[in-house]
Amino acid sequence: MNQSFDVIIVGAGLAGLSAALAAREEGASVCVLERAPESERGGNSRFSNGAMRAVYSGLDEIVDLVGEISEAERARADFGRYTREEYYDHMGRITQYRTDPAMCEILVERSSETMHWLRHQGVRFLPLYEWQFKTAEGRIIFSGGSALETYGAGDGLSSALFAAAERAGVTVRYETRALSLSRTNGVVDGVKVFARGAGGGREFVIAAKSVVVAAGGFEANPEWRTRYLGPGWELAKVRGSRFNTGDGLRMVLDAGGKPYGNWSGCHSASWDLNAPDANTLEFGTVFKRDDFANGIMVNARGRRFVDEGADVSALTYAKMGRAILAEPNQIAWQIYDAKARPFIHGEYRIRQAARFQADTIEALAAKLEGLDQAALVDTIKEFNASIPDDIPFDSGKKDGRTTRGLPLPKSNWARALDTPPFEAWAVTCGITFTFGGVQIDTTGQVLDVDDIPIPGLFAAGEMVGGIFYFNYPGGAGLMSASVFGRLAGMSAAKACASQVATR
């Protein structure tokens, strides 16, 4: 078995596979180490919805990426466009202007070309109709940002890239967990691994001229979550891969890499209370509960605690998990009436879901265990009395229909909860991925604690710090994984070529 490659990639998610394909394009021999067995390969990327946030110029570019948009689709949708300025604006506002300008620039400026590159690798895209505004007449108005999703969601994305990697001659080793980086005179020159096998497995070193670490964050590590995100985070449910336990971060920090970014921050969403503690591929995203903008959300005291209509949910959902985790017993209930039904997505239809229904608010409240029922009834009365009758409801845009007189407003799409049947969905915090990472330069090379690039060491994906702070615009995780994966793979291969040339 070959134990030496030009480039080793740790992790077979979107970042790792993008790095592998880019390194092969530069002529490097490439080995991807994947901790998971083949049946569970693909990391969070495979669990994802496949939504991707990229700059696009309009319908023509959508057609280029999708292949075909039927006349019927063209007639019912306004595809709009998403400019670099809008992307910068979203990244700036959402991260409270903390995003590293150099990292943000790479993400935004390379987003469109990376979509075309993925398409060239065999990834197929579809218009992401679900995330857009829908008018009362049924027209779909693209709200900017994530216009496309991958065909077959994360699973389709992952399969397409594994197939591309196979065609390109990339070696993938499953059940091979990277343990640490091997270094000689400060130069990273291999990876120590534990490979499962007969009798348990064995440890050995695989040599490489460059290493790209793309092993995800520490979202699936309850001890690290508590340590870095804070008390209570061990109780969050994991929305994605159970293998992202911070191994990659630990080994890069141990090799002198510089910690960077929002180490106490993460992407976390409303997630069904009945979801398992750790997600499985069988469930995927069925426990996602992101429709709160169509109703209200209350805590165990029966009180609202967030502005459910602050913005489109693609720009707010990634901070909802944290908000729920801070409430008593880490639980909340999303309350809807029948008017919201057309806006609630198919993923709610699963037997295990924590869903309750009744014809009156009082009867609904009586079904919600652990909730102050009388307070909920009062909250809804107050909420219904605060709805303005001079601003029309419009699901086709941010309508500015804000509640009046409540200490905590609902800023858009405020409608009385008055039409039975009423529904409640019990939700908790689901963690998606962590924001803290290591610092890289603009080539993807890891910087050490003195800001000097570490020879032979590159990082990509969730492990890159400095991009997301506090919140996150939907679709930017996959985009960043592919943009920075491709960058790191290309740079890692070029670094090996220059090592050969200087020998």
Ligand SMILES: Cc1cc2nc3c(=O)[nH]c(=O)nc-3n(C[C@H](O)[C@H](O)[C@H](O)COP(=O)(O)OP(=O)(O)OC[C@H]3O[C@@H](n4cnc5c(N)ncnc54)[C@H](O)[C@@H]3O)c2cc1C
């Ligand atoms: C339920 C869910 C839905 C999501 N939906 C979207 C979406 O629609 N759009 C979007 O932009 N983002 C979405 N995301 C976020 C997105 O999935 C991530 O931001 C992105 O996939 C990160 O890619 P990555 O390659 O860095 O990490 P991953 O895809 O997680 O890959 C990391 C890989 O490293 C491997 N690994 C870990 N430790 C080791 C080790 N020691 N040795 C070897 N291998 C190791 C893991 O097994 C894994 O395969 C979603 C995430 C989840 C969980």
